[in-house]
Amino acid sequence: MAAEDANSATTKLLTLLNVSALKSRKRVRAIDDSHTQTKPSKRKRPIAFTEDDALETTPTTLQEDANPASDAVNADDESYDTKHGDPEDATSLHERHFGANPEALTERSRLQVDQSNWKTTREKVGALTVVASLLPESTPLTKMLAKKTAILERLRKPFLDRQAKQQQERIHVQNDLLSILSANFDLYHPAIPLNHHQCIREAIALHALDHVTKKRRRILKNNERIFNAKNGSEPPEDIQDQGFTRPSVLVLLPFRSFAVQWINALTSHTPPPSFQIENHSRFLSEYELPPDAVDKLATAEKGTYPDDHVEMFKGNMDDNFRIGVKLTRKSIKLFAEFYGCDIIFASPLGLRMSIEKEKSADFLSSIEILVMDQMNAMAMQNWDHIEHVLSHMNKFPNESHDADFSRIKPWYLDGYSAYLRQSILLSPFETPEMRALYHRKLKNIAGKIRVEKVWPVLEVPGSLDPIFTSFDCLNPQDEASKRFDYFTTQLLPKILKSAVQSSNTIVFIPSSFDFIRVHNYFRKQTGLDFTTLSEYSSNQDISRARQAFFTGKKSFLLVSERFHFYRRYKIRGIRNIIFYALPEHPQFFSEFLSYPFLDDGVDSTDVSCRVMYCKYDWFRLERILGTVGAKSLMQGYS
Known part of the structure; x- marks a missing residue:
């Protein structure tokens, strides 16, 4: 060839x-x-x-x-x-x-x-x-x-x-x-x-x-x-320019x-x-x-x-x-x-x-x-x-x-x-x-x-202590499938068993392909009331979804990173945050952790945050936990 x-x-x-x-x-x-x-x-x-x-x-x-x-x-x-x-x-x-x-x-x-x-x-x-x-x-x-x-x-x-x-x-x-x-x-x-x-x-x-x-x-x-x-006479030969x-x-x-x-x-x-x-x-x-x-x-x-x-x-x-x-x-x-x-x-x-x-x-x-x-x-x-x-x-x-x-x-x-x-x-x-x-x-x-660059630890509001949960993945080509399997078979069932964590829950999904995959999974499940915000949502769809989530009519809100990148809306009514994967833009992490406190009377003990990660998330982890913190987490992972 x-x-x-x-x-x-x-x-x-x-x-x-x-x-x-x-x-x-x-x-x-x-x-x-x-x-x-x-x-x-x-x-x-x-x-x-x-x-x-x-x-x-x-x-x-x-x-x-x-x-x-x-x-x-x-x-x-x-x-x-x-x-x-x-x-x-x-x-x-x-x-x-x-x-x-x-x-x-x-x-x-x-x-x-x-x-x-x-x-x-x-x-x-x-x-x-x-x-x-x-x-x-x-x-x-x-x-x-x-x-x-x-x-x-x-x-x-x-x-x-x-x-x-x-x-x-x-x-x-x-x-x-x-x-x-x-x-x-x-x-x-x-x-x-x-x-x-x-x-x-x-x-x-x-x-x-x-x-x-x-x-x-x-x-x-x-x-x-x-x-x-x-x-x-012959022109000069060294004229290749x-x-x-x-x-x-x-x-x-x-x-x-x-x-x-x-x-x-x-x-x-x-x-x-x-x-x-x-x-x-x-x-x-x-x-x-x-x-x-x-x-x-x-x-x-x-x-x-x-x-x-x-x-x-x-x-x-x-x-x-x-x-x-x-x-x-x-x-x-x-x-x-x-x-x-x-x-x-x-x-x-x-x-x-x-x-x-x-x-x-x-x-x-x-x-x-x-x-x-x-x-x-x-x-x-x-x-x-x-x-x-x-x-x-x-x-x-x-x-x-x-x-x-x-x-x-x-x-x-x-x-x-x-x-x-x-x-x-x-x-x-x-x-x-x-x-x-x-x-x-x-x-x-x-x-x-x-x-x-040696990244510092990203500041998060209040005294929130996100829980980082790892899943096994030996091949980067299998990362998307392994992440989806862990979310649907391990993490989501635990959340649905809790009355507190199964309402006012936002799921942040960076990849558009992962977003479509999770969205289709939610649609097939009975008893899961949810709404979505993606880069393709119209202004009317966005207003309707935000209102339904804030009033409690919808328990889950799926959000893509591209939506937040282009729109940067502040979302109210959040009590539980799931990062399907960490955002590429590190400031998005601290912003989502600050949104629950837009509501009056919310204490840090009322808010939970879970983060899914694997060893191929190094760049994102480094920007959130700092270079030193990410190395420490990865050592524990291995």
Whole structure:
């Protein structure tokens, strides 16, 4: 099967090369005729150039004029001022990793990555405790991070000026992250505090902008070398500086409101009058709330809603979007065509729908930096969308898209781009799916770094003492079935025998699949009066269910974690709480334990709480009991 896949990839690449060769012959013409337009592709509308796009001093190369949507640079891409002086270190790290011939990309290094042969160490990077996974022959982490952050001077200086106005804590956070990112490591940060989100976005946006700038500078320099070659002489051969397609940065986000925050972070490094934001009014009209809409979360008095809920859901909550951003000499162009942009901001759902509609994911073939922000929210949407998008990353394109294969970097043609792609994963906490993605999908030969956090014990209201009940499970694939069997045969029968515990009882169920399974079980049982609250409940259903439970008409209330994530309602009438499994979001645990005390005259002795868990619930236990407490509980479990 592997041999068949390799042969298929080779056949596809050879086909693309042949198509490209035929197209390139058709495009040969004299320099003086460089402004002649070629026939546009049936699949893509050619990009129209304004007078501002015309070259001022140096004509374009033959390819870039014929193919405005390709990775070649157009005149307005001379944004990156090749004459501006920068220290050699500002580009050396970038060239060593993303250049045409990375020294570290060898057959041995690829084999070690495929075999997960990582050398893992735990070290300190500034204020961060990190777990670094490097290939055995790699330079030690401390030496690789010792160099000054390699950001271009024209970007670094304005950034430092803005940093001077920030709190020292945020400055240290940004510098620590940039030192990791500048060394081209993959970064997995699953412990981002709420007040650090914005400063982290600004640092990563600067890194992405710096990456695109260096890439475009290299292409511009090679364009100039080709143009300066004497007539009739062979052009320079070391000009492999592109991918199959132009987009090189992908940022996955859960809602449109986060796209607004990321665009703001990006444009903070490109302020006017040096840069203009094209189509900005259209962007605000489509990605912010309509002018007549009232954002209850943003305008509510502080404390009305939890801070994390306000931060997550203020603004436009639409989860189906995708937008291309092109960086030019004088502007940032929003709503650029995918094959003519540098950065793509999209939701997993929006990108998946685009892939399925076009039956192509060629715009993901040359992604060199992948950013996934607010992964906890994307996990509450549909993790399968993320898996679908990642399965199409860094694959051979189905069409040539008028690419000049003589300028494509060899490691793209060899199918090794996944070994050089830098991935940046961000979340306030981690889940097994995130950790699995970190271990299985990140193949960066430079290494990968995971930020580690020692979790404190979560504060719970009053003197409640939850009872943690374990069940045996030896295989993670059997976890859902074992949990259901224990709940229906052991825990629930005991509860139904007690008159006190079989009324005013809420069952919190994190997984949607488990929720459906338990819901169906309750429906089949006679004498069980219950109601439900899920992410699919209408406002009328929610009002009816809450009222029935509060008045005692319904003894049991089944609640899914997604319902609480999106709605965050306070539920009254609770006296008994069953956590079918601990919530992914740790604050949900303390919130549900506080709800019984919304009613007058309730004492902690009137409230019971039971928690089901197994050894595969480590991440959730750690966030509730603290790292030390979870280890102690697990030792007793084993």
